[in-house]
Every structure is written in structure tokens, then in C-alpha cells.
Amino acid sequence: MAEDVKEGLEGVVVAESELSYIDGDIGKLVYRGYAIEELAEDATYEEVLYLLWHGSLPTAGELDNFTAAMAEERDIDDYVLESLTELAAVDETPMAALRTAVSMLSAGDEEPGADPQDQAAALRKGRRITAKVPTILAAYQRLRDGEEPLEPRPALSHSGNFLYMLTGEEPDEVAEETLDMALTLHADHGLNASTFTSIVIASTLSDMYAAVTGGVGALSGPLHGGANQDVMETLIEVDRSEKDPVEWAQDALEEGRKIPGFGHRVYNVKDPRAVILEEKSRDLGDVSGEGKWYEYANKIENYLIEEEGFDEKGLAPNVDFYSGTVYYQLGIPVDMFTPIFAMSRVGGWVAHVLEQTEDNRIMRPRAKYTGEQDAEWVPIDER
Numbered sequence: 001m002a003e004d005v006k007e008g009l010e011g012v013v014v015a016e017s018e019l020s021y022i023d024g025d026i027g028k029l030v031y032r033g034y035a036i037e038e039l040a041e042d043a044t045y046e047e048v049l050y051l052l053w054h055g056s057l058p059t060a061g062e063l064d065n066f067t068a069a070m071a072e073e074r075d076i077d078d079y080v081l082e083s084l085t086e087l088a089a090v091d092e093t094p095m096a097a098l099r100t101a102v103s104m105l106s107a108g109d110e111e112p113g114a115d116p117q118d119q120a121a122a123l124r125k126g127r128r129i130t131a132k133v134p135t136i137l138a139a140y141q142r143l144r145d146g147e148e149p150l151e152p153r154p155a156l157s158h159s160g161n162f163l164y165m166l167t168g169e170e171p172d173e174v175a176e177e178t179l180d181m182a183l184t185l186h187a188d189h190g191l192n193a194s195t196f197t198s199i200v201i202a203s204t205l206s207d208m209y210a211a212v213t214g215g216v217g218a219l220s221g222p223l224h225g226g227a228n229q230d231v232m233e234t235l236i237e238v239d240r241s242e243k244d245p246v247e248w249a250q251d252a253l254e255e256g257r258k259i260p261g262f263g264h265r266v267y268n269v270k271d272p273r274a275v276i277l278e279e280k281s282r283d284l285g286d287v288s289g290e291g292k293w294y295e296y297a298n299k300i301e302n303y304l305i306e307e308e309g310f311d312e313k314g315l316a317p318n319v320d321f322y323s324g325t326v327y328y329q330l331g332i333p334v335d336m337f338t339p340i341f342a343m344s345r346v347g348g349w350v351a352h353v354l355e356q357t358e359d360n361r362i363m364r365p366r367a368k369y370t371g372e373q374d375a376e377w378v379p380i381d382e383r
């Protein structure tokens with residue numbers, strides 16, 4: 001059997017999906033047929049979750065019921081809070097704390113032992129996890145700051161409540177809408193590494209908690225979700241170095257560094273989510289007085305495209321290039337950026353797990369063996 005290795009599974013199609021479509025040559029992204037630009041402008045994150053999980057846009061009544069059901073599930077058990085307290089004491093990273101906490105949630109699930117192929121039960125589990133992730137993250141941030149975690153407020157939206165639990169103050173409309181839009185933009189993106197991880201786990205008929213925990217782990221790396229934190233740290237480095245951003249980019253390339261927030265396996269042009277976040281970052285700068293972050297990022301982008309020919313190599317800003325500057329201007333700590341990505345993408349993981357289990361076959365690729373064939377066994381005392 002011929003064994004062509006597809007490194008990084010590039011171009012390999014392993015599943016059919018009705019969830020999101022990406023055209024990487026023209027920079028197009030849709031969720032269930034709806035353009036990302038339209039969803040970012042008009043839909044709430046809760047509406048997007050409904051669309052992804054239930055297959056169609058909700059009516060007003062359906063959305064009210066769904067939002068209320070989500071809000072009811074926000075509380076986390078004391079045993080999770082106690083563990084978060086211990087993790088904060090040893091300075092665990094927020095993504096690792098989230099990974100641990102999501103795994104622990106299964107112990108408090110109301111339907112232990114439900115068949116993972118029971119779609120209705122799996123959806124309820126997914127909804128519980130999605131509703132609790134912001135509570136976990138906000139509690140963890142407050143514990144790290146030596147503050148008491150706050151109880152969720154059910155009357156607030158998913159994003160508004162997260163910002164309230166994080167800061168202790170109900171957010172203004174701009175902050176709430178901005179975060180809500182960022183959550184919409186990150187909710188789903190085909191079979192990216194973390195979503196693929198989740199469906200591989202689900203394909204063994206493991207449960208929703210295992211699949212989402214794996215997704216968090218895969219998202220945490222700098223080649224995937226971790227890039228948004230790297231971008232912001234880069235911009236802070238530019239600021240501290242007092243170099244012009246262009247000079248910084250020239251030096252970084254000379255040192256052989258990859259520019260975080262640039263490049264994508266699927267997009268050869270600018271990611272449509274980056275286009276939206278860029279605009280948001282620029283507008284926020286006018287309000288926050290922190291416009292320099294947008295300017296640094298924009299100067300680096302223009303230099304890489306116009307002078308270094310990045311676009312000719314199919315390298316352009318991805319979703320992470322401008323998201324960090326948006327979160328930073330909302331006053332969110334830098335190492336919470338990737339967890340916020342997780343807070344959104346959990347919706348996509350759940351949707352893909354449901355799709356996978358609906359028509360499941362275990363994921364089981366092969367490796368081309370390049371090792372020895374007939375090695376001779378040597379007893380331990382003769383090695």
C-alpha cells in the first residue's frame with residue numbers, strides 16, 4: 001500500500017460538516033451559511049450557539065428560553081472553586097487551570113453515566129460546560145488577584161456576566177458588545193487543531209467532558225490559540241524597546257522569528273475575522289486613548305505585506321493578530337486572552353462533537369513506519 005505522508009494532515013478531508021465553511025483564497029467564513037460579518041454585526045453569542053447546536057437561527061421565544069437555560073447553568077460547585085484556589089496558589093497558567101477545571105466538572109454532572117451517543121444528553125452536557133467556562137475563568141482570575149470570586153448574575157448576557165464576574169462591575173455597552181462580537185468570531189472554524197482533537201476523542205465514544213478537556217489542551221499552544229497572547233506580548237515588547245514597530249519587525253525576521261498572528265493553514269489572504277477585529281481595535285483606540293496598540297500592529301502588518309512580500313507567500317494576519325489589542329483595551333489581563341478564545345470555541349467543540357457522534361466512526365489514521373524492522377534483542381546486563 002502506497003504510504004504518502006500528509007504532514008500536519010494538510011488538505012486531508014476526514015469528515016463532512018454543516019457547521020462552518022472557509023474559503024481561504026477569498027477570505028470567507030460562514031457558520032451554517034451565514035456570513036461571519038453579518039453574525040458579528042447582528043447576532044449575540046448565545047444566538048450563534050443556538051445556530052451551531054440546533055441547526056437554525058432561534059425565534060425570539062427560543063432564544064429567550066435558551067439564554068435563560070444557559071444562565072441557569074453558570075454556577076460552579078465548591079469542589080471546583082477549592083481546586084481553583086489551590087491552582088492559583090501554585091501559579092498555574094489560566095489555560096491549564098481551565099483544562100483541569102473542565103475535566104473536574106464531570107464529577108458534578110447531573111446525568112453521570114449518560115450514553116455519549118444520546119444526543120440530547122450530550123447537548124445538555126455541552127451547554128453546562130459552555131455556561132460554566134466563564135465562571136471558572138473569572139473566578140480563577142480573581143483568586144490569582146487575591147479577591148473573592150463573584151456569583152454569576154443570571155440577568156446579564158454571557159459576555160456581560162463574564163466581564164462583571166471578572167471586574168466586579170457591570171460592563172458598559174461598548175465593552176459587552178465588543179466581547180460578545182469577539183466570542184461570535186471565535187465560535188467555530190472548521191477542523192482546526194483543537195476541534196479536531198475534540199472529535200478524535202468523541203469518536204472513541206468518550207464523553208463530552210473528555211472531548212472539551214482535550215480541546216482546551218490543544219488550543220493552549222502558541223501555534224493555535226496561544227498566538228493571541230503572543231501577539232500582545234510582542235506589541236508590549238515593541239513598546240518597551242522604544243523601537244519603531246517596523247524596525248522591530250525587521251529585527252525579528254533577521255533573527256528568524258515567526259511573527260505571531262500571521263499565517264494560517266487554510267487562509268492565503270487576510271482572515272475575515274482579522275478584518276473585523278482590526279476595525280474594532282482602531283475604533284476602541286479612539287475611546288480608550290490606547291490607540292498605540294492598534295498603530296503598532298497596523299504598522300507591522302503594512303510593513304510585512306508591502307515591504308517583505310508576505311502576501312505573495314500567502315501569509316496574512318489571522319484572527320489573533322488584532323484580537324489581543326481589543327482585549328487589552330478592555331482591560332483584560334494578557335494571559336486571559338487564550339482562555340477567552342476557549343470560552344468561545346467551546347461552543348464549536350460541542351457542535352462538532354454532536355455532529356461526530358451522530359454518525360460516528362472511530363478516527364484512526366496511520367503513520368509511515370521509518371524505524372528498524374529486525375532489531376536483535378539484547379539482554380539488559382549486556383547493553
Ligand SMILES: CC(C)(COP(=O)(O)OP(=O)(O)OC[C@H]1O[C@@H](n2cnc3c(N)ncnc32)[C@H](O)[C@@H]1OP(=O)(O)O)[C@@H](O)C(=O)NCCC(=O)NCCS
Nearest residue numbers: 222223224227257258259260261262263264265318319320
Ligand atoms: C498558523 C501556522 C501554525 C500555520 O502553519 P503551517 O500551515 O504548518 O505553515 P508553516 O509553519 O509550515 O509555514 C509555511 C512557511 O511560511 C512561514 N511562516 C508561517 N507563518 C509565519 C509567520 N507567522 N511569520 C513568519 N513566517 C511564517 C514558515 O516559516 C514557512 O516558511 P518556509 O516554507 O520558508 O519554511 C503558522 O503560520 C504559524 O506558526 N503562525 C504563527 C502562529 C499563529 O499566529 N498561530 C495562530 C493561527 S490562527
